Amino acid sequence: MMGSAARAEAPPDPAAAAARLIALAQDCIAARVARRALLLLLSALPAAFARPTHLRLARAALDPLRLVGRVQEFVLPNGDLALVWRGAADAAVAASMAALARLFADAGEGAPDPLALCRLLDLPADAGTLLHFVETSLRPATAPALAQTRRALDAVALAALEEALARADVARFVRRRPICAATAAGGFRKLWEKRFLSIEELAGVLAPGQAVAADPWLFRRLTRVLDRRMLALLAAPGELAGAGPFSLNLNVASILAPEFLRFDAALPSGLRRQVTLDLLTADILADPPAFLFARDFVRARGYRLLLRGVGVDLLEAAPLDRMGLDLLQLRWSPGLAETDPDWLGAPPERLVLARAASASAVGWGRLRGISLFQGVAAVPGGRG
Amino acid sequence: MTEPDAIRSPALKVAAWRIVAPGAAGERHLRDAAERALRHPEGRIALVLHLSRLRPPAPRPHHVRIARAILQDTAQLHDGQVFSLGNGDLALLCRDDDDDDDDRAGGDAAAASSPGRLPSVLGRLLRPDVADAATLMSRWRLAGEGHAVLAYAAERLAESLVRPAPAATPAPDAAHLVEAMEVVLQQAGIADITQAQTAALVGPGAAGLRPLYRELGFSIPALEARAGATAAADPYLFRHLAARLDRRMLAALTGALGGGGPLDAARARTPRLHLNLALPTLLGGEFAGFARRCQALGQRLGAEVSLVEATADAAGFAQARAAAAALGVTLVLDCVPYLALLLGRPWRLRADLMKLDWSPRLSELAGGERVELAAGLRAAGPARIVLQRAEDEAAIAWGRAEGIRRFQGRYVDAMLAAGRMLICPQAAACTLRQCQERGAATGPAGRRFCRNQPLLDAAA
Structure with a gap:
């Protein structure tokens, strides 16, 4: 039985859970607050022992710990579990361990040792280990494995998906992610939020078992359809009343579509200057005259423009000043750390470091004077 | 289904599009409204945006x-x-108010729409x-x-009364198009849907035409x-289709x-074969495997990847660079529009060759853009540029003036064909x-009437 405190605190979004756990670990470090944590690495279970029944039993084995006062539970993106609490809970830990040890007792030879999947950590001393596992859970290492189990979306399936999209209520798939400024105190303050439709979740419902991003061109076509649905959603009466600054991923063609004009007309006065439109280099270069037309149109109306998703391999070829945009979103990867700092494509004050999922990414950015970050290691109230 | 407002890849044809008022409604309304406005003409203006003067596909x-x-x-x-007029032009009749009011009325958007600022706002948008x-606007x-x-x-x-009614062009239906593509994929013979074109080094004088490679696409x-x-x-969808056909073409080439x-x-x-x-x-x-077999037979290869694909997957392009180098294959950055040289630094993707698309706009660029483009060409290195879609002599003349010697396009085809016929x-x-x-x-169907196929294949 899950404790009520844990149930109330468990966030539904695994990425948000990871962000909260990172923030908690960083708080422990900063304030030297002692906590204990138990990690259950369910992602390490062999497939034969990772069926829904196994996972349910494994989670249930931690029930004794869930009854501990002020325990917080985190379900990470790769399915791993973390429970964090303050104070002594030796009896509950022992009961949980005992339940775990019995987990595959009847499975015979070849069954994994459940206790080998557990890590009992003391914070802040073991915060580094905890952060390592959280960052591991955020890496797309599991994505290829997942993709292999799904069929690549083909043109026939895309046409069916688009038809389904036309009828679907997509509002429930809207997600928001903060873009934060690093503060002098070492924390982060939200500047604006990215609003987007979660394509993965949407496809999971409308096209289950299909990898929608497997074919780049069909995926690009799908994003155009989603752009227009997103713009139509935002243009609905009252949708933007009281909205704060936000950004949208858009294709150039979507900026030039009728839906954008309707969205533009629906924007409350004064908000337009706080809206950032995020564009892709490939989309810009696919039709430069249309891009220039769109760029000058939206700039004249007061929008900001961001070049998004520029990774280390594209950095030198896509300089911000030549494109006439306001901000450059650098995609963090370890390879970025080896680049010449003079070739970052824009001055540091116009850079946003995305996929900042680790303290090392944030540290690299700060070292180069970058102050804007996006990623689970840079969340409002969190510490970098 | 998206409308035919599409990316304009040089490899993909873009249909021209006109806004057409039903019958001559727009023209009649304009005439009637102008006549009414002329009863009290003080403080009123007419502005015509001559979109019909844009070069197609605009x-x-x-x-x-x-x-x-x-x-x-x-x-x-x-x-x-x-x-909205049948020839694509747009006309506005309105009061010519003091621009200062606009800032109070609604900020930047309203200011940008003031009659006095319209020519500069619209002119900036249409600059590419x-x-x-200025040639697109009349203000009276x-x-x-x-x-x-x-x-x-x-x-x-008067024009609208004699202009033939435009053919109905219903928006293509995605499901129908997908079905048609599947039929192409299943049934079309590769030789029936591929074509070859030879690029040449154009040197000084009549003897300076040397074939460089033959491109199959x-x-x-x-x-x-x-x-x-x-x-x-x-x-x-067409790019998706082409990507799937690539695999079939490679299989056909391997088999042949x-x-x-x-x-x-x-x-x-x-x-070389590209x-x-x-x-x-x-x-x-x-x-x-194909590249190694070609190498063993003494045939050198080039692989052409479009700029859009290279920038959509820059990490993949970097891998391709390494793979091509290891196989002795020339890696070509294809379909680079001239604006890409002004907006980015495509030469930093470090392909062996870069294929710049010819555009008549290249010889019309204003001073600043001309200087920027020249700097881009220098940075890329004229010796590594192929000017493609060279359809006329103007393309060759422009390229040569910029130090480019490698050309591909219908004009080069004609020069090579003339050389063969000689x-x-x-x-x-x-x-x-x-x-x-x-x-x-x-395919054999397109070549069967040639009585000298060895010379045809020599492409010289």
Whole structure:
């Protein structure tokens, strides 16, 4: 039985859970607050022992710990579990361990040792280990494995998906992610939020078992359809009343579509200057005259423009000043750390470091004077 | 289904698009409104945006849509009316108020829509499409210049009465198009939908024409005819189709290798054979195997990847660079529009060759852009640039003036065909155009009337 405190605190979004756990670990470090944590690495279970029944039993084995006062539970993106609490809970830990040890007792030879999947950590001393596992859970290492189990979306399936999209209520798939400024105190303050439709979740419902991003061109076509649905959603009466600054991923063609004009007309006065439109280099270069037309149109109306998703391999070829945009979103990867700092494509004050999922990414950015970050290691109230 | 407002990849044909008022409604309304306005002409203006003067494929749907939205903003704030005319032009009749009021009325958007600022706002938007945006606009004060407005309206009305009704062009249906593409994929013979083109080094004098490589790619018109739609109607579906066909072309070439047929890479007499390939195909084991077999037979290869694909997957392109180098394959960055040299630094993707698309706009660029472009060409290195889509002498002249020596396009095809005909004993039975078309064909059907196929394949 899950404790009520844990149930109330468990966030539904695994990425948000990871962000909260990172923030908690960083708080422990900063304030030297002692906590204990138990990690259950369910992602390490062999497939034969990772069926829904196994996972349910494994989670249930931690029930004794869930009854501990002020325990917080985190379900990470790769399915791993973390429970964090303050104070002594030796009896509950022992009961949980005992339940775990019995987990595959009847499975015979070849069954994994459940206790080998557990890590009992003391914070802040073991915060580094905890952060390592959280960052591991955020890496797309599991994505290829997942993709292999799904069929690549083909043109026939895309046409069916688009038809389904036309009828679907997509509002429930809207997600928001903060873009934060690093503060002098070492924390982060939200500047604006990215609003987007979660394509993965949407496809999971409308096209289950299909990898929608497997074919780049069909995926690009799908994003155009989603752009227009997103713009139509935002243009609905009252949708933007009281909205704060936000950004949208858009294709150039979507900026030039009728839906954008309707969205533009629906924007409350004064908000337009706080809206950032995020564009892709490939989309810009696919039709430069249309891009220039769109760029000058939206700039004249007061929008900001961001070049998004520029990774280390594209950095030198896509300089911000030549494109006439306001901000450059650098995609963090370890390879970025080896680049010449003079070739970052824009001055540091116009850079946003995305996929900042680790303290090392944030540290690299700060070292180069970058102050804007996006990623689970840079969340409002969190510490970098 | 998206409308035919599509990416304009040079590899994909873009259909022209016109806004057409039903019948001559727009023209009649303009004439009537102008006549009414001329009863009290003081303080009123007419502004015509001559979108019909843009070079095709412009005006595109977004030109009309956004320009009309801007004009409508002005009309709303300045007691006006907008008219969409059959030739694509847009006309605005409105009060010519003091611009200062606009800032109070609604900030930047309203200020940008003030009648006084419209020419500069619209001119800036249309700058990539026209050398001098002022030629696209007429502005008349109704008091004193009313006759010009009436004359313009009368002229458009007269035109509209004799203009044939536009053919109905329903938006292509995605499901139908997908079905047609699947049929192409299942049934089309590769040789029927591929075409070849030879690039040449153009040196000084008549003797300075040297073939560099023969490029094999899909014929977009052939694909369009089979799919029953233009590539512009759905560019991403066409790119998807081309990527799938790549794999089939590679399989066909592998099967034909050493067999002596028209698709036999080892038979090509140009120094290199270039293939258009999607990155996954280029990075696959089948291509590596094909490249090694070609190498063993003494045929050198080039692989062409479009700029859009290279920037969409820059990490994949970096892998392709390494893979191509290891296989001794020339890596070519294909379909680079001149604006890409102004907006980015495509040469930093470090391909062996870069294929710049010729555009007549290149010889019309304004001072600043001309300087920027020249700097880009210098940075890329003229020796590593192929000017493609060189359809006329102007392209060759521009390229040569910029230090470019490598050319590809219909003008080069004609030069090569003329060279063949000069030395071909069978040439009396052929026209230059026939020789060009046979040189581009890869299947037996397109070549069967050539009586000197060894010379045709020599492409010299």
